[in-house]
Amino acid sequence: MEELQREIAAEAEFTDRLSFDPATVTQSTESLTSTDSTQSTLTSAENPAPTANQESPIIAGVDQAFVDDTAISAIVALRDGDIIERTHAVTELSVPYIPGLLSFREGEAIVEAFATLDCEPDLACFDGSGRIHYRQAGLATHMGVVFDIPAIGIAKSLLCGEPWESVENRPEGWRTPIEATGRVDCPAGTIIGYAYQSRQYESGSRHINPLYVSPGHRVSAETTVDLVAALGGGYKLPEPTRLADSYADEVKSDR
Template sequence: MQQVHPELAPRPGLSRADMESLQRRVAETAVFEDDLSFDPTSVSLGDPAETTLSGVSNPPLVAGIDQSFLDDHALSAVVVLRGGEVVERVHAVSELDLPYVPGLLSFREGGPILDALAKLDSDPDLLVFDGSGRIHFRQAGLATHLGVVCDVPSIGVAKSLLCGTPDEAVDGRPEGWRTPVRADDSVDSVGGHPATPETTIGYAFQSRQYDSRPIVNPLYVSPGHRLSAETAVDLVSRLSGDYKLPEPTRLADKYADEAKAQYE
């Protein structure tokens, strides 16, 4: 996978002010509306052959991206699906240059993820990240930053809420429930992207609940690039299987752990 905007890629050695400035440039470049090369309704976890027979030709390639860690290195894993079929898996081990700083995750993990994406033979139509997209202080989370660098539609799927305010309380909601997450005072207006109390920057989405387990918390889904918030959460719903995480990132998480065992 090629970088379309390498000048916007996260790089080491920047001051905090320079990192935040670069994030604002990324957010100005990001597109938070649908600009897709595929029909969102063609995305599913079904058999690609059956999908083709049902009238959808060549279902889109969806890449799930996650990481595991080895001391001061990140192992970045990418799993590419067409329907429910895995068509490619790659990983890369890269040195980490920064500690974790809330709001600056892409500068710690973005470079290592780009190392893994560069190994792909395929060109995914959609990237699904374990992390935030527009739900971010400068509207430029990991999924937005790397989605813009690669100029590929992307979605951020986070397990906790970095910023913003859900319209409704999220506790104990049934499977399939969702509510908008609106910008709050911690979210900056950037370029042509306002951050008012009316601005939907993502959704809280209850992907699963289980009778045999305590209440499962929702996911926080936001558009990374070339997607609206509404389509982003619809796609995550379509990519949800039997687990809390959408299947692409769940498989990437599993593969990251498997690959990590080779280095321990």
């Protein structure tokens, strides 16, 4: 499995190759009735509505939930601040939980969920790591290469690498690069992602930890953190993965 991850990392592109301009991804405070949350809009101030030949990108959030020996993969696809599709798949788990090899445990459910998706996302946001991984092949990298789709990983804890600065008690909007150390299969000092403080309490008595975001495929580290920042909707998680997390829990509760 580790050797396959190295092959996947060799196929991955950690540079921008997108079908849309990431600078047009902006944040909106428009509320969605179906989620009772703020939502991101994927158009710019200069181009508030797509033309017939220039549609706004579809951004998919992907997250997993588990029930006994089954995995639930949930996908929520968004365009222009609207949920345009939700789908999921449930599969039996065939691989045990092994840190660093989660894509093999969760990948089958994700592949099956994508097979039921009618729309074609321009970007997929995964709950998990991308290049911030011992072999540069976290879940977002693995799935991004499998589908040849721009993909980013959004993790709540740091698997490997070293932040340039302390991540403690940082204000909302703060970011710092994560560089590779000797535990990562790339030259030391390579920027493999960012720590990004998406939310913070106003009171100094409690603190929210940052997210660890990294490119999966066809996105650079710098663009990755810019997109995560733009896709924020007032919560710690960006809206695509937050909504996918909520949908996965909804499916789980119905089983």
